[in-house]
Amino acid sequence: MTSSNKPKVLFVGDLDKSQPEFIRFNEKFTCIFHSLTSVDQLIEDFNTKFNDIEAIYGAWLGFVPLGGFRDKIIENAPPSLKIIAICSVGYDGYDGAALRERNIILTNVPSTGAAGPVADLVLYNTLSSFRQFSAYQKVFSPDNNHTIKVRKLLDRSGTFETRTGQPVTTGDGSGYDFGEYINDRPNVNPGGHNAVIVGFGNIGKTIGQRLSSLGMNIHYIKRNKLSDSEEAKLGYEATYHADILSTKSFVDLVVIACPATPETKHLINAKVIDEIEHPFRVINIGRGSIIDEEALVNGLKTGKVLFAGLDVFEKEPSVHPELFGRSDVILTPHIGASTVENFNHTSVEAMRNIENVLIDGGEGFTRVN
Amino acid sequence: MTLKQQVLFVGKPNTNTEAYKKFSANFEVINYKITSKSQLIEDFEGRLRYIEAIYAGWGGFDGVGGFQGEVLRHCPPNVKVVAICSIGHDGYDTEGMSKRGITLTNVPSVIASEAVADLVLYNTLSSFRNFKMFEKNLGGKLTNTGALRTALVRGEFDQFNGVPVIKPTVGGAFASSCCGRDILSPRGHNVVIVGFGSIGKLIGERLACIGMNIHYVKRSKLSEQEEASLGYKVTYHATLKDTKNIADLVVIACPGTAHTRHMVNEEMINDFAKPFRLINIGRGYVVDEKALVNGLQSGKILFAGLDVFENEPSINPDLLNRQDVVLTPHIGSSTTENFNYTAAAAMFNIETVLYDREDTITRVN
Numbered sequence: 001m002t003s004s005n006k007p008k009v010l011f012v013g014d015l016d017k018s019q020p021e022f023i024r025f026n027e028k029f030t031c032i033f034h035s036l037t038s039v040d041q042l043i044e045d046f047n048t049k050f051n052d053i054e055a056i057y058g059a060w061l062g063f064v065p066l067g068g069f070r071d072k073i074i075e076n077a078p079p080s081l082k083i084i085a086i087c088s089v090g091y092d093g094y095d096g097a098a099l100r101e102r103n104i105i106l107t108n109v110p111s112t113g114a115a116g117p118v119a120d121l122v123l124y125n126t127l128s129s130f131r132q133f134s135a136y137q138k139v140f141s142p143d144n145n146h147t148i149k150v151r152k153l154l155d156r157s158g159t160f161e162t163r164t165g166q167p168v169t170t171g172d173g174s175g176y177d178f179g180e181y182i183n184d185r186p187n188v189n190p191g192g193h194n195a196v197i198v199g200f201g202n203i204g205k206t207i208g209q210r211l212s213s214l215g216m217n218i219h220y221i222k223r224n225k226l227s228d229s230e231e232a233k234l235g236y237e238a239t240y241h242a243d244i245l246s247t248k249s250f251v252d253l254v255v256i257a258c259p260a261t262p263e264t265k266h267l268i269n270a271k272v273i274d275e276i277e278h279p280f281r282v283i284n285i286g287r288g289s290i291i292d293e294e295a296l297v298n299g300l301k302t303g304k305v306l307f308a309g310l311d312v313f314e315k316e317p318s319v320h321p322e323l324f325g326r327s328d329v330i331l332t333p334h335i336g337a338s339t340v341e342n343f344n345h346t347s348v349e350a351m352r353n354i355e356n357v358l359i360d361g362g363e364g365f366t367r368v369n
Numbered sequence: 370m371t372l373k374q375q376v377l378f379v380g381k382p383n384t385n386t387e388a389y390k391k392f393s394a395n396f397e398v399i400n401y402k403i404t405s406k407s408q409l410i411e412d413f414e415g416r417l418r419y420i421e422a423i424y425a426g427w428g429g430f431d432g433v434g435g436f437q438g439e440v441l442r443h444c445p446p447n448v449k450v451v452a453i454c455s456i457g458h459d460g461y462d463t464e465g466m467s468k469r470g471i472t473l474t475n476v477p478s479v480i481a482s483e484a485v486a487d488l489v490l491y492n493t494l495s496s497f498r499n500f501k502m503f504e505k506n507l508g509g510k511l512t513n514t515g516a517l518r519t520a521l522v523r524g525e526f527d528q529f530n531g532v533p534v535i536k537p538t539v540g541g542a543f544a545s546s547c548c549g550r551d552i553l554s555p556r557g558h559n560v561v562i563v564g565f566g567s568i569g570k571l572i573g574e575r576l577a578c579i580g581m582n583i584h585y586v587k588r589s590k591l592s593e594q595e596e597a598s599l600g601y602k603v604t605y606h607a608t609l610k611d612t613k614n615i616a617d618l619v620v621i622a623c624p625g626t627a628h629t630r631h632m633v634n635e636e637m638i639n640d641f642a643k644p645f646r647l648i649n650i651g652r653g654y655v656v657d658e659k660a661l662v663n664g665l666q667s668g669k670i671l672f673a674g675l676d677v678f679e680n681e682p683s684i685n686p687d688l689l690n691r692q693d694v695v696l697t698p699h700i701g702s703s704t705t706e707n708f709n710y711t712a713a714a715a716m717f718n719i720e721t722v723l724y725d726r727e728d729t730i731t732r733v734n
Contacts (some may be wrong), residue, residue, distance in 0.1 A: 061515075061542075087543075116554060116556060116579075116580070120494050120498065120579060121500075123494060123579070124491060124494040124495065124498070127487055128491065131491070133488070133491055133697060134504070136696070136697050136698060137695070140684070142686050145685075145686055145689060146682045147682040147684065147698035148682045148698070149682065150698040151698050151703075176428065176431075176432075178426075178708055179698065180705045180707070187700065187705065188704055188705055188706060189480065189483060189484055189487070189704050189707075190487065191483060209578075210578065210579070214490075214575075313514065316514060317513045318513060319512055319514065324507070324508040324509075325508060330500075330504055331504060331507045332500065332503045333503055333515070334514050334515075334518070335503055335552075338518075338543060338552055339545060340546070340551050340552060340553055341553065341557075342545070342554075343543055344545075
């Protein structure tokens with residue numbers, strides 16, 4: 001069998017080629033690695049050198065640089081194309097319905113591999129939100145390379161500057177301080193405090209497990225309450241609430257773990273921030289549009305929001321400029337699920353989907369359209 | 370009318386608590402700021418000569434070389450108890466105090482252990498996921514998340530200085546690596562906890578929760594029953610050296626003694642089979658800080674999370690400004706809950722001794 005008989009698969013993203021799964025895949029398929037440039041170029045390629053591709057490995061970013069796989073691109077997709085396999089859970093950048101019309105299967109990779117790493121990021125942010133670990137990093141310097149001095153400089157003589165999100169240092173640092181405060185902000189144990197997790201699917205439940213191991217009280221918000229037996233299976237106690245304002249009198253930390261839908265847009269807005277009774281912390285690993293970023297910034301500036309840990313952003317990939325440089329904010333560039341293990345796991349699943357369709361004549365294991 | 374017994378406070382608890390209000394109603398609190406050894410001795414012989422107890426808080430006598438030697442010799446004759454808030458009692462001459470009939474009490478605080486374990490958990494997550502590198506570099510010229518990820522994926526790590534070398538770039542890479550450093554889940558990796566007392570065990574609990582394999586080094590192995598009651602699986606090793614082929618992360622949670630000094634040194638760092646991460650919440654001098662810096666500069670040590678330092682309170686300047694290092698100023702147990710809990714416990718200890726009650730106190734000597 002010559003190489004030209006092997007079905008062609010277009011790879012628009014990378015993967016670890018040393019994996020045995022890829023080595024086997026590469027024996028069965030002709031793999032074409034390609035960097036996308038423009039919609040026009042892609043259409044031209046679909047009509048010429050890519051006119052016989054049977055599958056596309058969409059990886060993570062996929063066709064986002066071209067505005068997504070939709071409209072003109074779908075119209076010009078080669079008739080031989082049977083499946084697009086992507087690595088992420090979310091498939092916002094693909095018009096699943098239009099693909100279905102053209103008999104092109106779209107598969108994703110469900111979040112089983114992502115839940116652990118994302119929950120670990122939430123755990124990291126939670127610890128910093130209560131213990132303010134990230135605030136110390138800025139104060140250390142060659143002039144302040146003295147543990148007691150750093151604590152004393154940050155003591156209660158100063159008031160945390162909420163406008164800029166900076167602790168203030170006062171005095172010359174001589175004397176003693178235990179460090180249980182940074183300025184007027186106490187360092188507290190997460191244990192015994194109340195976490196409200198918005199969205200309680202696979203990722204939300206794993207977050208609940210992590211935070212409950214710190215001794216936090218777990219509350220969840222979901223369209224429908226879990227059944228008694230589902231709640232029992234969690235392995236920890238969790239209290240259901242229909243909406244976030246039901247928790248306004250006791251919430252210490254809000255974790256956004258739900259998808260972006262018309263219902264969830266700006267779920268956290270100025271009104272909610274105002275109505276929550278005590279200053280609180282927020283972490284978002286769901287989607288940026290769920291939080292009104294301008295309202296969040298205002299909340300931080302008044303101190304009503306004590307801390308924000310954000311892995312996603314309203315106008316991603318752009319970040320609201322006033323979020324930068326604040327000690328009460330941790331920003332990560334959407335890397336909640338970014339581990340070698342997950343990268344490899346999802347690449348293997350995507351390849352399996354392609355093989356299932358092209359060789360076994362199946363519908364793909366995790367079809368979404 | 371009986372005069373209230375005098376208690377010297379060289380530490381400052383939170384006066385806004387029930388515990389303090391009750392205590393100050395029962396005893397005469399004398400607040401005192403230590404300035405010098407000679408002044409303290411003068412006052413011990415002068416206006417402080419009737420005190421019967423000392424609330425020493427945290428490191429109360431550190432400024433005058435500890436409660437020993439001349440300071441102990443001149444301690445007023447009626448002092449029956451010195452109460453500290455920490456577990457560690459470095460700088461207290463416990464034998465000398467026993468000879469003088471002075472009880473030393475400390476506070477073995479579970480709340481403190483939990484707080485320390487939480488710090489170790491934070492550092493562990495950072496050590497495998499390289500969070501600090503992402504946090505520190507988002508901003509400035511790189512305000513676009515996709516661009517930052519791609520820049521970090523394509524960049525290089527200046528190992529000597531511990532900083533990434535990156536250029537702003539266009540892209541949306543999936544960052545499973547960061548300047549050539551793999552980004553991993555702690556899950557499935559091996560942590561070696563050196564010192565397995567109450568703090569070490571809690572650290573094990575936290576790290577077992579995120580899927581790590583827990584190994585411990587202790588002078589004597591726990592019994593089978595003790596191991597079973599932990600709630601998570603553990604593997605015992607007699608020495609740190611025994612773990613050299615498997616360790617991905619080493620957590621120092623043991624006290625500083627002649628035996629543990631420089632346990633982590635150049636020889637150990639070279640001997641370990643894989644590049645590894647190090648977290649120290651025990652005592653600074655368990656780690657040879659110069660050897661640690663060399664290890665970081667060579668890349669044999671992938672990450673260091675330090676709450677204690679060899680020449681504390683001074684920090685080796687080569688540890689500053691590295692993105693593979695997270696420093697905290699010895700705040701492992703610094704929470705308001707712990708501060709208030711240990712203050713109340715210390716006051717309870719003083720009251721129990723002065724009123725000669727039968728209640729159990731946490732005495733050291």
